[in-house]
Amino acid sequence: MAKANQKVHPLEELIRTERLPHIWCPGCGVGTVFSACLSAIQETGIDHKKFTMISGIGCSGRGAGYVKLDSFHTTHGRAIPFASGIKMANPSLNVIVFSGDGDLFAIGGNHFIHAARRNMDITVICINNFIYGMTGGQVAATTPHMDRSATTPYGNPETPFNLPLMAYASGATYVARWTMIHSRDLTDSFVEAINHRGFSFIEVLSPCPINYGRRNKIKSLNMLKMFADNTIIKNNADPAQLDIDFKKGIVLGKFVDIDKPTPDENYEKICAMRE
Amino acid sequence: MKPKVLTGEHFINGDIACAEGAIAAGCTFFGAYPITPATEVAERMSERLPDVCGVFIQMEDEIAAMTSILGAAWTGVKTMTATSGPGFSLMMETVGLSVVTETPCVVVNVQRGGPSTGLPTMGAQADMMQAKWGSHGDYEIIAIAPSSPQEMFDLTIEAFNLSEKYRVPVFIMSDEVVGHMSEKVVIPEAKEIKTIARIKPRGRKDQFKPFQPEENGVPPMPAIGDGYNVHVTGLTHDEQGYPVMSVEAQKDMMGRLLSKIRDNLDDIIRTEEYLLDDADIVIVSYGVSARTAFTAVDMAREMGIRVGLLRLITVWPFPEEMIRDLSKRVKGFVTVEINMGQISREVQRCVGSNVPSYLVGHAGGTVITPDEVINLIKEVFMVTNHHCINK
Numbered sequence A: 001m002a003k004a005n006q007k008v009h010p011l012e013e014l015i016r017t018e019r020l021p022h023i024w025c026p027g028c029g030v031g032t033v034f035s036a037c038l039s040a041i042q043e044t045g046i047d048h049k050k051f052t053m054i055s056g057i058g059c060s061g062r063g064a065g066y067v068k069l070d071s072f073h074t075t076h077g078r079a080i081p082f083a084s085g086i087k088m089a090n091p092s093l094n095v096i097v098f099s100g101d102g103d104l105f106a107i108g109g110n111h112f113i114h115a116a117r118r119n120m121d122i123t124v125i126c127i128n129n130f131i132y133g134m135t136g137g138q139v140a141a142t143t144p145h146m147d148r149s150a151t152t153p154y155g156n157p158e159t160p161f162n163l164p165l166m167a168y169a170s171g172a173t174y175v176a177r178w179t180m181i182h183s184r185d186l187t188d189s190f191v192e193a194i195n196h197r198g199f200s201f202i203e204v205l206s207p208c209p210i211n212y213g214r215r216n217k218i219k220s221l222n223m224l225k226m227f228a229d230n231t232i233i234k235n236n237a238d239p240a241q242l243d244i245d246f247k248k249g250i251v252l253g254k255f256v257d258i259d260k261p262t263p264d265e266n267y268e269k270i271c272a273m274r275e
Numbered sequence B: 001m002k003p004k005v006l007t008g009e010h011f012i013n014g015d016i017a018c019a020e021g022a023i024a025a026g027c028t029f030f031g032a033y034p035i036t037p038a039t040e041v042a043e044r045m046s047e048r049l050p051d052v053c054g055v056f057i058q059m060e061d062e063i064a065a066m067t068s069i070l071g072a073a074w075t076g077v078k079t080m081t082a083t084s085g086p087g088f089s090l091m092m093e094t095v096g097l098s099v100v101t102e103t104p105c106v107v108v109n110v111q112r113g114g115p116s117t118g119l120p121t122m123g124a125q126a127d128m129m130q131a132k133w134g135s136h137g138d139y140e141i142i143a144i145a146p147s148s149p150q151e152m153f154d155l156t157i158e159a160f161n162l163s164e165k166y167r168v169p170v171f172i173m174s175d176e177v178v179g180h181m182s183e184k185v186v187i188p189e190a191k192e193i194k195t196i197a198r199i200k201p202r203g204r205k206d207q208f209k210p211f212q213p214e215e216n217g218v219p220p221m222p223a224i225g226d227g228y229n230v231h232v233t234g235l236t237h238d239e240q241g242y243p244v245m246s247v248e249a250q251k252d253m254m255g256r257l258l259s260k261i262r263d264n265l266d267d268i269i270r271t272e273e274y275l276l277d278d279a280d281i282v283i284v285s286y287g288v289s290a291r292t293a294f295t296a297v298d299m300a301r302e303m304g305i306r307v308g309l310l311r312l313i314t315v316w317p318f319p320e321e322m323i324r325d326l327s328k329r330v331k332g333f334v335t336v337e338i339n340m341g342q343i344s345r346e347v348q349r350c351v352g353s354n355v356p357s358y359l360v361g362h363a364g365g366t367v368i369t370p371d372e373v374i375n376l377i378k379e380v381f382m383v384t385n386h387h388c389i390n391k
């Protein structure tokens, strides 16, 4: 209980305050995205008991550990199949997957593709910090070409994923991208995604000053400045044009919003129709 | 639409019987990935689950199949998956998650010859150690070995009951032969089938500790949406379920995960004895090989050799004490299994230097014949130990 003269944090109801302080570094973007997610949960007005949050492993994946909901910190890459099991077994739940780029798109990439294809009715929030933060800054499937990391000390020879394109091509019915500084748009987007029926995916660009910024000589504030200055909001942009290139400018916005039945709905219908 | 329990006499194979056992036990979620010789379990479940308002989903691989059943289990339902060697290997990561988060589930392994892709259509019993040790870290699980389609039905129900009671993954370690052989299976009346329901928490929700055990060492388990706001993690955690990175927390958590099985061996372990009372030589066997062993015992007895059988219905936890006790009064052990020495090593470990212990094994692909068992018994015990015969 807060003392009379102490202000109660507006999200306190949704935070396991006894677990604070959190593990995120100063200047890290994960906490901001996490707050936006909790605000969105509040804004939907839906009973908290009808929410569950699932994370994989990573700094971003610690989200599930701080939210005061039934919350699951699973294994690396497996948040989506865990979430899919929950959703199919109890379709009345709002299932949010909160995890990192490495978790969702390297080790968990196949699960992402298939959940999107199925239009599984879950909300997937990916914190894209362009790196494996938790393990000390190794190259990810999202690290820009030629960037440095703990395992590409001379520059990344590979090309990163265009995540919204992959989501769209796989069958996701809601796809958006924001950065952690666009917190109003982000929260609105999360609310939309939670209310959306079907697979919704939001990529959130977020700084990891410790393990990405430092090696690539991008100061914390400069990263945020890039998020502000080198981005263009363009709703309904062609997903094929969403490659991440700070020099050209990064496109943000909502790119896909399609209404389509979900596997839990379809399954129920098909079973009801059988002889 | 068929009823939940298909009471009556059926002529079905082990895989189908296993699926029927699952439905009868109250399983309402199956996460699948096809693989020979376990596919029929999934196919049957896909057909039957809608009859009981259950859900079948074919996932993208066995990692996802196994992970989906853990997620589903936390909604309060009984869940299962079925696979064979290559898929069992992929599931091992999630087996650890099931153990440490104490998420009940039943995993069927209809074993085939390995390693790797091995012998897809031919049986073996060579994943027995993997069932015990396949995921990293120390842990205890329960593994059951059915010897017939009837037992595929009966023991699948048993597997669900043990899984719910102890909140551990329970493995049904079948094999291609039992999975694919058709025999008479008697399914009893629904009211005669004993099923165990998960213990739900009581008391104040805000003071509930999801990993605080009750008397038998097992904590009650709420479902998502019950309002307990549980946090469940694969990290080492305290009774609240919160991660704690310390030597003490690891010791406490591990201690309970092990002891909830080790302290309840009498309740968990099932064995069958055949002519053990006066036996000089004990055959230890399980699953399809136990069928060979029964015949071998009869053949040996006809020849005047006092052989008995200890059939392991539960293979893990291992009935150590029983074998240790037997080793004090018999002349030797023979383990019969379709592998190159797995459970025989456990037997050897328990027997120590008390008496000799041998393996009648096989690299896989076919069953062991009773003659092979008899030949070994004659060779080893009649030559080196002939005084133990017809004393």
Ligand SMILES: Cc1ncc(C[n+]2csc(CCOP(=O)(O)OP(=O)(O)O)c2C)c(N)n1
Binding pocket: A057, A058, A059, A060, A061, A076, A099, A100, A101, A102, A103, A104, A127, A129, A131, A132, A133, A134, A135, A140
């Ligand atoms: C199976 C497995 N492999 C590797 C690891 C080590 N690991 C922990 S977190 C992580 C990467 C996380 O990256 P990301 O998802 O981008 O999260 P971030 O820390 O950047 O938020 C890895 C490789 C693991 N925990 N499990």
Ligand code: SF4
Binding pocket: A023, A024, A025, A027, A028, A029, A030, A059, A060, A129, A133, A134, A207, A208, A209, A210, A211, A212
């Ligand atoms: S390592 Fe990077 S991603 Fe992880 S908490 Fe620190 S800043 Fe954030």
Ligand SMILES: [Mg+2]
Binding pocket: A058, A100, A101, A102, A127, A128, A129, A130, A131, A132, A133, A140
């Ligand atoms: Mg990352």
